[in-house]
Amino acid sequence: MNAMPLRILIADDEAPARHRLRDLLSEIASVSVVSEAKNGKEALAQASDSNPNLVLLDIRMPQMDGIEAAGHLQKLSTPPAIIFTTAFDSYAMQAFDINAVDYLLKPIRLERLQTALTKARALLPAQLEALKPLQPQRAYFSVAERGRVILVPVAEVIYLRAELKYTTVRTKEREYLIEDSLTSLEQEFGDRFLRLHRNCLVAQASILGYEKRHEEGESHWVALLKDVPETINVSRRQQHVLRDLAG
Helix, strand or coil, rough: CCCEEEEEEECCCCHHHHHHHHHHHHHCCCCEEEEEEHHHHHHHHHHHHEEEEEEEECCCCCCCCCHHHHHHHHCCCCCEEEEEEEEECCCCCCCHHHHHCCECCCCCCCCHHEEEEEECCCCHHHHHHHHHHHCCCHHHHHHCCCEEEEEECCCCCCCCEECEEEEEEEEECCCEEECCCCHHHHHCCCCCCCEECCCEEEEEEHHHHHHEEEEEEEEEEEECCCCCCCCCEEHHHHCCHHHHHHE
């Protein structure tokens, strides 16, 4: 990056690793550490407040790992550049090299850090997509609202419904809009959500049961849901779900 001075956020769950990075950065001119975080969720919150233009992001962290955090950071109005830090992981390193993603191998050396800082840049959508196999299933959806990024826990989502170019995320409290397609969400969360209709995935844990209803001379099945008054129609194509439950 050419913009100076660099405002850097350090995210690593190990305090010694954070301290080492801070010490190394203190030896580099025109660099300022504006914040530190112990996991990806904290890094996102800190980034919203401190507005860094670069994040040194550990890959393996509790609560939210670095790969997921990188995706959420891209929703900020001014996404920071990302440099991943990692202990030896040949699979991860190969993915980074193939997709031209910046990373630093621990223990991090001053010369290598200086070189990485001079070329750091924001991740492209294609690079983020290529890194998804390195991460476990996401724990959160992220929604950009009024200049901030809101994290919506996947465990709190009742259903996901396709709406034109967006997907509605329904929780007990409210609805959010995300840009993920229903097909990609089904591929990622097929163990958690059931497709009951071509435009709707429902969290299995949120289904109270099914009810047959008669309207305008026709009958159809609906799913009854916890915590919300809505019901979800079960399409004829998906009624095998009912047979599977009966079996």
